[in-house]
Amino acid sequence: MSSxxxxxxxxxxHACCGGSLRVLKHQSEVLDVPATFSIFLPKEALAGQKVPVLHVLAGLTANHETFLIKSNAIRFAADHGIALVAPDTSPRDTGTSGEDDAYDLGSGAGFYVDATAEPWRRHYRMESYIRHELPALTETLFSLDGQRRGIMGHSMGGMGALNQALQYPEFWKTVSAFAPICHPSIILWGxxxxxxxxxGDPSxxxxxxxxxxxxxGHKHPSTILxxxxxxxxxxxxxxxxxxVEAAKESGQALEMRHQDAYDHSYWFIQTFIADHLIHHAKGLKA
Known part of the structure; x- marks a missing residue:
């Protein structure tokens, strides 16, 4: 049900797995440009029941459709009665100089941070968009329970999910990631x-x-998968x-699963996505 x-x-x-997949566009106050996102509503939400919600963040070069189309998450979210919200990976068509020059900076590569330097600071504010504007909008429009909200991501999106959960542990009740960028400040991408x-401000x-x-000193009260x-x-x-080492030193509960034969692709994600939906369902329905 929507307002x-x-x-x-x-x-x-589109009808999907007994629920509804919708692609929506709105004028974002935070990003100062139109923003597009996708949302899956299970049948329970369509009937007006407040359901848990899981925000899913895709990786470099992806968009709001990529995770929902390629991960097979919708089928398992429907089984658990969980809604999925998928933002874009960056603002789009902002007119920012250089935003379309490289795959790993600008369009498709917002890194889910709030830029503070020119020329990026006006539009590239994905951290605030995901933390404030998008949850507030979707929880106003649809039957989503904001007290049962989790976050998950892949690669750059896995980094974004971990950052959000560690910085705002009361806002995000559960967290998981596939192949996240775990230590971006020491690698070339980051x-x-x-x-x-x-x-260039290291702080x-x-x-x-x-x-x-x-x-x-940042920790999350739940186990990170x-x-x-x-x-x-x-x-x-x-x-x-x-x-793994930082979690051990800090006492953070972390279940790091190394999967022998798997690469960085969505075939890897499809293989283990059911486990991640179980992880979130247990935490959000407890």
């Missing part, structure tokens, strides 16, 4: 993005690095080892 809101445009709507978005980096957040493929072509950049 009428003339500021939100329905771009697409250094390039952080140099641009934060103007800002520490707020957007899951490993450093753990080392600096992470799956990492050992045939991942980006394994040396993702630094799952650093996250």
């Amino acid at each position: 009428e809101n003339p500021a939100v445009e329905t771009v697409g709507q 250094q390039k993005a952080f140099d641009a978005y934060f103007g 800002k980096w520490r707020q957007c690095d899951p490993t450093l957040l753990l080392r600096n 992470v799956d990492q493929g050992l045939q991942d072509q980006y394994l040396s950049d993702l630094r799952a080892d650093a996250l």
Whole structure:
């Protein structure tokens, strides 16, 4: 069930797994441009029942459709009566100089942070969009229970999910990730993005690095579930080892599962997505 809101445009709507998949567009105050997101509503939400909600964050070059189409998450979310909200991976068509020059900076590569440096600071504010505006909007429009809200992501989105959960543990009740960028401040992907978005200010980096957040006292009350493929072509950049060590030092409950034959693709995610929905269902329905 949804409320009428003339500021939100329905771009697409499809029956799926007994529920409804919708693509919506709205003028984002935080991003200062139109933003598009996808949402899956299980049959319980369509009937007006308040349901738990899981926000899913995709990786570099992806968009609001990628995770929901490729992960097979919808089928299992429907089984558990959980809604899924999928934002885009960055603002789009902002006119920011250089935003379309590289795959790992700008369009499709917002890194789920709030930029503080020019020319990015006006529009590239994905952390605040995901933490404030998108949950407030979706929980107003649909039968979503904001007291039972979790977050999950892949790669860059896994980094974003971990950062959100560690910084705002009362807001996000559960968290999991597939092949997350665990220590971005020491790898080229992260250094390039952080140099641009934060103007080289290392103090800002520490707020957007899951490993450093753990080392600096941030924790989540629930167990963090992470799956990492050992045939991942980006394994040396993702630094799952650093996250494990930081979790051990801080006392953070972390279930790091190393999967022998799996790479970085959505075939890997499809294989283990059911476990992640069980993980979130247990935490959100407890």
